[in-house]
Amino acid sequence: DAGVTQSPTHLIKTRGQQVTLRCSPKSGHDTVSWYQQALGQGPQFIFQYYEEEERQRGNFPDRFSGHQFPNYSSELNVNALLLGDSALYLCASSLGSWGDGETQYFGPGTRLLVL
Amino acid sequence: SQQGEEDPQALSIQEGENATMNCSYKTSINNLQWYRQNSGRGLVHLILIRSNEREKHSGRLRVTLDTSKKSSSLLITASRAADTASYFCVPVSIWGGGNKLTFGTGTQLKVEL
Numbered sequence: 001d002a003g004v005t006q007s008p009t010h011l012i013k014t015r016g017q018q019v020t021l022r023c024s025p026k027s028g029h030d031t032v033s034w035y036q037q038a039l040g041q042g043p044q045f046i047f048q049y050y051e052e053e054e055r056q057r058g059n060f061p062d063r064f065s066g067h068q069f070p071n072y073s074s075e076l077n078v079n080a081l082l083l084g085d086s087a088l089y090l091c092a093s094s095l096g097s098w099g100d101g102e103t104q105y106f107g108p109g110t111r112l113l114v115l
Numbered sequence: 116s117q118q119g120e121e122d123p124q125a126l127s128i129q130e131g132e133n134a135t136m137n138c139s140y141k142t143s144i145n146n147l148q149w150y151r152q153n154s155g156r157g158l159v160h161l162i163l164i165r166s167n168e169r170e171k172h173s174g175r176l177r178v179t180l181d182t183s184k185k186s187s188s189l190l191i192t193a194s195r196a197a198d199t200a201s202y203f204c205v206p207v208s209i210w211g212g213g214n215k216l217t218f219g220t221g222t223q224l225k226v227e228l
Contacts, residue, residue, distance in 0.1 A: 004157075033215070042118070042203055042218030043158070056215050088155060092216075103148065104216060106158040 002027060004093050004107035012113045013081050021076045021110045025093030031055075032074040033104060034066060035090040043090055049074050050096045078112075086114045117141050118217040119187075119204035127225045134194050136222040138187040138204030147180055147187050148205045152221070158203070161189075194226045 005024045013019050025032050031050045035043035045058035049068035068074045072093075078085055088111050092104035119138040128134050138147070149161040164171045164180045164187070171178045177190040191198055201221040 035216075035218075037155075039155075040220070042220050043216075045215050045217065048215060058215070090157060092158075103160045103163055105160065106150075108157040109155075111155075 004091055004105050006089075006091050006107040006110050008110060009108065010111045010113075012115065014115050015081055015083060017081050017114075018077065018079045019081060019112060021078075021089050021091075021112075022073065023076070023091030023093075023107060024073045025091075026105045029093035029095050029105070030072050031094045031096030032068060032072065033092045033094070034074070034076045035092065036060070036085075037088040037090060037109075039087075046076070081114045083114050086112060088112075117206055117208070118219045119147070119206050121202065121204055121219050121222040123222060124220065125223045125225070127227065128194060130194060130196055130226055130228050132194055132226075134191040134198070134224055134226070136189045136202050136204075136224070138189070138206075140185050140187075140204075140206035142185075142206075143208065144182070144206045145209050146207050147178075148207060148216070149176075149178060149187075149189050150203045150205065150218075151200045152203065153200045161202075191224075194224075196226050196228055198224060199226045200224060 007022045033048040034046040037043040047057040052068045063079045065077045088109045090109045091107045094104045122137045146165045148163045150158040152158045175192045180187045203221040
């Protein structure tokens with residue numbers, strides 16, 4: 001049973017560019033959440049997708065957008081990259097009853113460096 | 116949603132010793148979860164304790180929850196070098212949007228040989 005997978009593992013971009021990160025949820029899960037983790041900090045919630053809709057969003061600008069596909073996989077897009085977007089981006093999947101607060105399963109993350 | 120406050124921020128112990136980490140939170144919860152993160156990689160869920168539970172065990176892990184004091188503790192017994200990691204507590208309230216996890220800065224545990 002495959003866990004949560006993310007691609008790519010590492011990425012280097014320059015300021016102003018755009019990036020797309022990908023996530024496949026754990027088998028049987030229908031909800032995908034994205035988190036950003038800066039060095040030395042805990043993960044910060046970006047947004048969550050369920051049934052191909054953004055269900056909840058954290059305090060991130062519109063430069064951060066996402067998508068969920070019918071097979072429940074998801075993409076995170078970041079436009080007009082800033083140096084401060086350098087971070088570990090984590091994807092988590094869960095089984096999606098609204099607000100049941102159950103366990104989330106995290107992928108290994110994509111480390112993004114913006115130069 | 117609220118985040119947990121982990122204490123201490125850093126903990127260094129010898130292999131074989133026990134490690135205790137504490138967590139405090141502010142408002143009522145439905146459950147509280149502990150996660151581990153090794154060296155900047157993905158997080159691993161360790162244990163979930165519900166608000167009507169007081170103690171839970173999983174292998175070498177023991178978690179307690181005191182809802183009257185709004186606090187939890189994670190005990191790792193007979194620690195190993197592989198336990199070196201950051202540990203996060205996440206209080207969850209469904210009224211805050213239950214599937215949105217809010218993390219603090221964690222406790223950085225170092226287990227030395």
